[in-house]
Amino acid sequence: MEANNWLEIDLGALVRNARHLQTLIGRRCALWAVVKADAYGHGAIPVADTLHRMGISLFWVASIGEAIELREAGIFAPIAMFYPPLRDADWDAVMRHGLEVVIESESGYRAALQAAARWNRAVDAHLEIDTGMSRLGWRPEQLPDLLQLWRADHPIRWRSVFTHFACADSDQELTKEQLERFLAVVDRLRAAGFPEVPLHAAASAGLLALPESRLNAVRCGLLLYGIVPLFRYGDFSFVQEELEPVLRWRARVLSVRTIPAGQGVSYGWRFRAKHPMRVATLGVGYADGYPIALSGRTEVLLRGRRMPQIGRICMDMMMVDVSELPDVQPGEVATLIGKEGAACIRVEELAHRLNTTPHELTTRLGKRPTRQILKPAGEFFERDSV
Ligand SMILES: Cc1ncc(COP(=O)(O)O)c(C=O)c1O
Helix, strand or coil, X not given: CCCCEEEXXXXXXXHHHHHHHHHHHCCCCEEEEECHHHHHCCCHHHHHHHHHHCXXXXXXXXXHHHHHHHHHCCCCCCEEECCCCCCHHHHHHXXXXXXXXXXXXXHHHHHHHHHHHHXXXXXXXXXXXXXXXXXXXXXXXXXXXXXXXXXCCCCEEEEEEECCCCCCCCCHHHHHHHHHHHHHHHHHHHHCCCCCCCEECCCHHHHHHCHHHHCCEEEECHHHHCCCCCCCCXXXXXXXXXXXXXXXXXXXXXXXXXXXXXXEECXXXXXXXXXXXXXXXECCCHHHCCCHHHCCCCEEEECCEEEEEECCCCCCCEEEECCCCCCCCCCCEEEEEEEECCEEECHHHHHHHHCCCHHHHHHCCCCCCEEEXXXXXXXXXXXXXX
């Protein structure tokens, strides 16, 4: 059966973005891919598979469940998880599937030693330092505890030491301070003999705003998908010209009608026609992931032109004022996000309107829209969302 709205995932654009980012950060800095939350709604399996084939050497997910999904799809690249494993069963899954963990506390360190003993095998781990996010990681003042616990002959293969910025898109000074705090911790670790493993701090916003934060690797999500973080300072919009949106969201026109002046549209009649209008109903709504909060504040592309959305967005449908295209027909296709001809609606634009992050919009894309994967070679096939 034909879907009434779907996502087109352009893996060629993904590859081009990755190449562009690698050039930007230079060959000596590794580009690691963040593919958690189903690769921000783009589909973690095709995204990781494509990036692995082009040489990306480490993939970051949030949870064990997300990591196992990739393993079961046959992706045997190194995968690390941001969540620390908590239960024995989690650790067993880590060992069974050859996953890399974050060690971010004393209890996590001890649990890693226990898992290594149970499996008689070393654990691959990344040491997380909390320099200001107050979320996960060893605080700098806990360093003595860490160093007391740490021994070079522990069965832990340290893969990296890292931190995460809290204000990379909003405050460059605070980000610099976080970086300094991180590097001071690293100096103390090294002075105590901790292995000299790769260091990383920057995600998309940090790598753009503070080039010195690129260190040995960056953990990049948003930019790979061709989406630029919304900054509260500086002007990074030029990057939008250099990256291609990977995702295009399209929906079919289900019905078209003429309504008289004064007629209300959708639930609550918060929109009333000021004059006779042509209204097209699209087969997409908030249950597909289109935010209801954009009701009456957004546009879609039809025949390459921006048409205003009107009335409250429904669960499965939304209405659009097509008075300027009165001959639009049921079955025609509108674009909610992405390019159509010379016009383009970017995720960033919608996020800006909602005063949210682009991450929130794409990760909220539901399971309903099917994903059509446009492979780098140009071959097209359809698969259900994963
Ligand atoms: C710890 C960590 N690193 C990296 C990223 C990737 O961020 P971005 O998509 O902005 O590049 C995230 C995203 O939430 C994160 O939580």
